[in-house]
Amino acid sequence: MWALRRASTPLRNQGYRVRTSYVFGKLEVPYLLQKNVAGFGTIATLSDRFISFERNNLATWPFSEICISCHGLSTQAGAENSGEEDNVEDSFSELDETLPITRSEIAGDDDNVVDDGTQNELDLLEGETELAEKKSSKWRPSELFNAIWKASVLSVPSALDKWVSEGKDLSRAEISLAMLHLRKRRMFGKALQFSEWLEANGQxxxxxxxxxxxxxLIAKVQGLPKAESYIAKIPQSFQGEVIHRTLLANYVAANNVKKAEEVFNKMKDLEFPMTPFAHDQMLILYKRIDKRKLADILSLMEKENVKPSPFTYKILIDAKGLCNDISGMEQVVDSMxxxxxxxxVSTLSLLAKHYVSNGLKDKAKVILKDMEENNSKGSRLPCRILLPLYGALQMEDEVRRLWKICEANPHMEESMAAIVAWGKMKNVQEAEKIFDRFVKTWKxxxxxxxxxxxxxxxxxxxLTKGKELVNQMAESGCRMDELTWDAVVKLYVEAGEVEKADSFLVKAVQKYGMKPLFTSYKTLMDHYARRGDVHNAEKIFDKMIQSGFVPRLGQFGTLLQAYVNSKTPAYGMKDRMMAYNIYPNKALAGQLAQVNAFRKTAVSDLLD
Structure with a gap:
């Protein structure tokens, strides 16, 4: 039916069965995901109304039958957000000081290379984007945005009242352009105030x-419970597919599987037209949480005749790349x-990144050259994408060549990309030179x-340079947020001062009352595990849970590694995992066997 199914094998042959309330022939899983579902003994129940998942034969944990093809998983940086470097792309983090901010946290077991958040913004705001483009094809600065941006967080309504009193343009197109600028700069607090003012003043x-x-905006600024409450205030006639998919996207960003599935199923119950957006959101969620379920969503899309979007393919490319399944990743590209x-360009950069992370430098170089050659319009856009990739490949000449193109008048993103590139090559002097110029230019x-x-x-x-930069940041009046904490934690840990990193994070949470990023906890936990420091690894594990992060396979794997390295038995670990509905893959099963206090050795019978 689609290219995704051209080389597929019946699920029954893979030990994976699909049951549906309707009979529609043999349901097959696309070849590109076969390896992710083989050997699980899982029954996926699919119907026209709901998705539910049942597991059989797992109560006794038959380790010999549990096998996952995804080996050597990267660390997910994600979202509850995406890779550490990808998280900061295209966002200015100009967050309001006094309003509570919720951010898509980084969580899970693999790098969230696909820029999920950006895609959500673009899809949710396509109406605003269209109007903004009509207003200015050259993406001119918005005067209305500048007025809101310059206003303090408490004086946004006054700034808007003044704008109206001066008789300035407040058309829908102007409003859309200003709102889009606010969102691109992640100024969600001010964007929410703007939206509230517009409605309250009948503008x-x-x-x-x-x-x-x-x-x-409510979900981002005030949290999902407030967003849920707000839906009841929306007129019934407007509570359609767009409202529900907006809520779905925010639950996915929060990695809230239960709520996301409830909204997805409700959209089916209400018989909304099921667009690729909703299915893509579930693919993003399962890519982070449980890659086995990707096949179920693809099968559902086929059954409902929902054609994959370019972003659907991008998610699948990322899923395969994160599993180090390069041949599978290339098959997705062929299907696409x-x-x-x-x-x-974004998809090609994703391919290149996975080639780099898997040591396939020659393939990565071919992709990068193709990206440059296909840039027929001569746009500088690829520069900010190519610079970090050439840096990762340690290709200094290419980094210098690209930076020379931008150096005369660099954009913000190009400067940041160049700093990242030099950082990857450990050339701190060049990175500092660009950063110093950036500070002088942008003030x-x-x-x-x-x-x-x-x-x-x-x-x-x-470490010393890092501390000096933190002081410089404070003196400039720039607010320290969770990303800053994360950078400081990594700074201490890389310098070998894990305890100071731990102490810093505790103090930051106590002082600012915000939730750290998942990666901050993960960085600490990884190092404690490598040391075999079970006490501190367990402490960080508990803090993660207390902060609202739901543990997954990767976190239990790290915790088990601490026990393995300390040669300490882990009592009750199996029950702890089952409490979170987590079942081990082959690697985790091996770790559990090593820390089983009751496992028998070759001489156990003799000793008994």
Whole structure:
């Protein structure tokens, strides 16, 4: 039916069965995901109304039958958000000081290379984007945005009142352009105030997309419970597919599997048109949480005749790359091309990144050259994508060549990309030169910009320089947020001072009352595990749970490694995992066997 199914094998042959309330022939899983579902003895129940998952024969944990093809998983940085470096791309982190901010946290077991958050923003705001483009094809700065941006967080309504009193343009197109700028710079607090002011003052007749935009902002600024409550205030006639998919996207960003599945199923119950967006959201979620379920969503899409979007293929490429299944990743690309979809720059950069992480430098170089050669318009956009990749490949000449193109008048993103590139090559002097110029040019760097330089110092184990940068950041009036904490934690850990990193994070949480990023905990836990420090590994594990992060396979694997390295038995670990509905893959089963206090050895019978 699709190119995704051209080389598929019946699930029954893979030990994976699909049961549905309707009979529609042999359901097959696309070949590109076969390896992810083989050998699990899992029954996936699919119907027109709901998705549910049942497991059989797992109560006794038959380790010999449990096998996962994804080996050598990378560390997910994600989202509850995406890779550590990808998290800061295209965002300015100009967060409001006094409003509570919720951020898509980084969590899970693999690098969230696909920029899920950006995709959500673009899809949720496509109406605003269209109007903004009509207003200015050259993406001119928005005067209305500047007025909101310059206002303090407490004086946004006053700034807007003044704008109206001066008779300035407040058309829907101007509003959309300003809102889009606010969102791109992650100024969600001010964007929410703007939305509230518009409605309260009758300056905009709200439609479904306006309510969806408000719902999204409430979720980001005030949290999902407040967003749920807000839905009841939306007129019934506007509570359609856009509202529900907005809520779905935010549950996915929070890695809330139960709520996301409830919303997805409700959308089916209400018989909304099921677009690729909703299915893509579930693919993003399961890519992070349980890759076995990706096949179920693909089968459901086929059954409902939902054609994969380019972003669908991108998610699958990322899933395969994270599993180190390069041949599978390339098969997804072939399927994508067979459907007439040409990989864009973002998709090609994703391929290159996975080639680099898997040591396939020659393949990565071919992709990068193709990206440059296909840049027929001569745009500088690929520079910010190519610079970090050439840096990862240690290709200094290429980094210098690309930076020379941008150096005369560099954009913010290009400067940050160059700093990242030099940091990857441990050339701190070049990174500092660009950062110093950046500070002088832009006058008021954001938290994100300082964090980028901080990560360079961390990667080169330059603790003193990192501390000096933190002081410089404080003196400039820039707010320390969770990303800053994460950078400082890594800085201490890379310098070998894990206890100081731990202490710093505790003090930061106590002082600011915000939740750290998942990667901050993971960095600490990984190092404690390598030391065989069971006490501190367990302590960090508990803090993660207390902060609202649901443990997954990767976290239990790290915790078990601490027990393995300390040669200490782990009592009750199997029950702890089952409490979170987690079942081991082959690697985890091996760790459990090593820390089983009751396992028998070759001489056990003689000793007994």
């Amino acid at each position: 905009l007749e709200f439609n479904q997309r306006d309510y969806a935009s408000r719902l999204d 091309k067979a459907e007439g979809i040409k990989p864009d 008021k760097p954001s938290t994100r910009h300082y964090n980028t330089m901080m990560n360079v110092y961390g990667g080169s184990k330059m």
